[in-house]
Amino acid sequence: MSEVELLHLLFSSTTTTILSLLLIIIMWYHHLFKRKDKVLKLPPGNMGLPFIGETIPYLRPYSAITVGEYMEKQISRYGKIYKSNLFGEPTIVSADAELNRFILQNEGRLFECSYPRSIGGILGKWSMLVLVGDMHRDMRMISLNFMSNTRLKTHLLKEVEMHTLLVLGSWKDNSVFSAQDEAKKFTFNLMARHIMSMDPGKPETEKLKSEYITFMKGVVSAPLNFPGTAYRRALKSRSCILKVIEQKMEERIEKMNDNRTLMGEKVVIKEEDDLLGWVLKHSNLSTEQILDLILSLLFAGHETSSVSIALAIYFLQGCSKAVEELREEHLRIVGAKKQLGGEVGLVWEDYKQMEFTQCVISETLRLGNVVRFVHRKALKDVHYKGYDIPCGWKVLPVFAAVHLDPLIYDDPQLFNPWRWQNRSNNKGSASLLSTSTTVTNNFMPFGGGPRLCAGSELAKMEMAVFIHHLVLNYNWELDKPDHPFAFPFVEFPNGLPIKVHKYHHHHNTLTMHRQQS
Numbered sequence: 074m075s076e077v078e079l080l081h082l083l084f085s086s087t088t089t090t091i092l093s094l095l096l097i098i099i100m101w102y103h104h105l106f107k108r109k110d111k112v113l114k115l116p117p118g119n120m121g122l123p124f125i126g127e128t129i130p131y132l133r134p135y136s137a138i139t140v141g142e143y144m145e146k147q148i149s150r151y152g153k154i155y156k157s158n159l160f161g162e163p164t165i166v167s168a169d170a171e172l173n174r175f176i177l178q179n180e181g182r183l184f185e186c187s188y189p190r191s192i193g194g195i196l197g198k199w200s201m202l203v204l205v206g207d208m209h210r211d212m213r214m215i216s217l218n219f220m221s222n223t224r225l226k227t228h229l230l231k232e233v234e235m236h237t238l239l240v241l242g243s244w245k246d247n248s249v250f251s252a253q254d255e256a257k258k259f260t261f262n263l264m265a266r267h268i269m270s271m272d273p274g275k276p277e278t279e280k281l282k283s284e285y286i287t288f289m290k291g292v293v294s295a296p297l298n299f300p301g302t303a304y305r306r307a308l309k310s311r312s313c314i315l316k317v318i319e320q321k322m323e324e325r326i327e328k329m330n331d332n333r334t335l336m337g338e339k340v341v342i343k344e345e346d347d348l349l350g351w352v353l354k355h356s357n358l359s360t361e362q363i364l365d366l367i368l369s370l371l372f373a374g375h376e377t378s379s380v381s382i383a384l385a386i387y388f389l390q391g392c393s394k395a396v397e398e399l400r401e402e403h404l405r406i407v408g409a410k411k412q413l414g415g416e417v418g419l420v421w422e423d424y425k426q427m428e429f430t431q432c433v434i435s436e437t438l439r440l441g442n443v444v445r446f447v448h449r450k451a452l453k454d455v456h457y458k459g460y461d462i463p464c465g466w467k468v469l470p471v472f473a474a475v476h477l478d479p480l481i482y483d484d485p486q487l488f489n490p491w492r493w494q495n496r497s498n499n500k501g502s503a504s505l506l507s508t509s510t511t512v513t514n515n516f517m518p519f520g521g522g523p524r525l526c527a528g529s530e531l532a533k534m535e536m537a538v539f540i541h542h543l544v545l546n547y548n549w550e551l552d553k554p555d556h557p558f559a560f561p562f563v564e565f566p567n568g569l570p571i572k573v574h575k576y577h578h579h580h581n582t583l584t585m586h587r588q589q590s
């Protein structure tokens with residue numbers, strides 16, 4: 074055979090292989106999506122390219138106070154329930170308030186939590202976001218127990234206020250800084266203290282904080298485990314973070330053992346009243362399970378609430394009327410406290426007076442949509458509103474689309490905290506200090522059903538206390554333009570640079586606290 078003939082043969086056999094591979098891919102794709110269409114009545118939609126589907130346009134960053142151009146187009150073309158191919162899987166996307174509620178309420182029966190595998194790789198296989206069934210229930214009980222209303226009243230309110238004052242007290246008159254970083258500092262310090270009794274500013278706390286920044290970048294990046302990628306760096310950070318937690322755990326076990334020997338001599342060392350101590354004493358979790366629980370609680374507990382605080386700072390600087398009304402409310406609260414001559418620090422009754430503040434919080438969460446959607450999959454074939462959702466398909470309830478729906482909220486792009494004031498005047502509603510109603514109506518910033526955010530009450534309290542001291546002590550403005558974007562995790566690309574000015578009045582809470590301590 075001549076060289077030319079050989080090359081010809083090689084070339085034609087390679088072409089044949091490529092062609093047959095292509096044919097197999099097309100047949101497989103056709104088999105997966107099209108055949109089912111004939112039997113089942115799937116919602117309308119576009120499955121996009123093989124494998125990657127529509128993931129790329131779906132994840133393109135957009136203004137956080139919108140659902141993004143891409144989703145808007147899909148909804149106007151196909152309606153509020155449409156099919157797609159996202160994250161490598163056939164998916165039903167729901168912008169429909171009723172379907173979203175139906176999905177969340179039927180957790181474990183018709184649908185189940187199902188995050189991309191990369192999330193499990195980074196948060197750990199025992200993370201609450203990944204667990205389902207009994208194990209999820211047990212871990213959830215621990216978290217709920219630790220953030221119960223009783224604990225909020227007796228412990229957390231004081232802690233939250235102390236950490237707020239620590240951050241706000243460091244702001245110099247006329248200084249410029251990143252409000253997003255300051256909010257992160259506040260929520261991280263609070264969580265590190267509450268979970269493992271780690272003190273703000275200490276080298277170990279600072280190290281953990283900087284590892285968490287790298288870690289976060291990986292949680293939200295493409296899960297490519299190659300040298301140099303954000304995901305690979307985050308996996309490294311994960312192991313550093315776990316080492317810190319493990320060391321804390323060993324120290325604590327040692328301390329608890331010391332206590333026992335000392336108790337024989339009737340000496341009791343006061344143990345830290347934190348989550349770590351609680352799980353070590355009251356649960357049968359393995360070391361690996363405790364590490365994942367703590368790592369993911371630290372993650373769930375500081376990222377979302379810091380973004381929410383940054384969003385409140387942002388929305389309020391554009392709405393001076395709301396700042397004025399907040400000030401009136403908070404001046405009333407401190408004024409009444411002063412008259413009674415009691416404690417300077419906030420107590421539960423003060424928190425319950427913060428009615429307009431709760432409206433500002435609801436509005437911030439509605440418009441900012443920190444958690445825009447959650448990941449679920451169908452456990453069975455489900456028939457809903459005339460459509461079939463096949464067993465095994467991914468389902469994404471998109472809360473943001475409901476929160477920004479003009480049929481549910483008038484003028485949805487407008488920051489209007491007053492819309493929450495008179496529930497009967499509203500199509501959507503929030504309730505003061507209650508999570509139960511958020512489950513049953515169209516407002517779902519914390520999800521719903523058996524997986525409703527375990528920290529929702531704490532998050533609202535953090536926002537309220539932060540706002541209390543913010544409006545009583547500062548005026549602020551944007552130093553450079555910035556805007557929240559959805560990547561789809563919400564972030565201010567410039568870190569929300571603000572300039573603050575001391576606000577002088579006779580109830581300056583920072584001065585009052587300094588004098589008392």
Ligand code: HEM
Nearest residue numbers: 213373374377378381443444447519520524526527528532
């Ligand atoms: C404004 C701030 C927050 C928002 C918007 C938020 C939102 C959410 C949402 C939507 C879920 C449901 C996820 C799903 O169904 O797949 C969730 C779950 C969870 N959140 Fe939050 N969260 C916030 C703050 C917090 C805080 C401060 C903590 C405290 C540690 C926390 C702890 C958790 C936990 C443990 C879960 C898992 C619950 C379960 O699976 O049973 N969150 N959060």
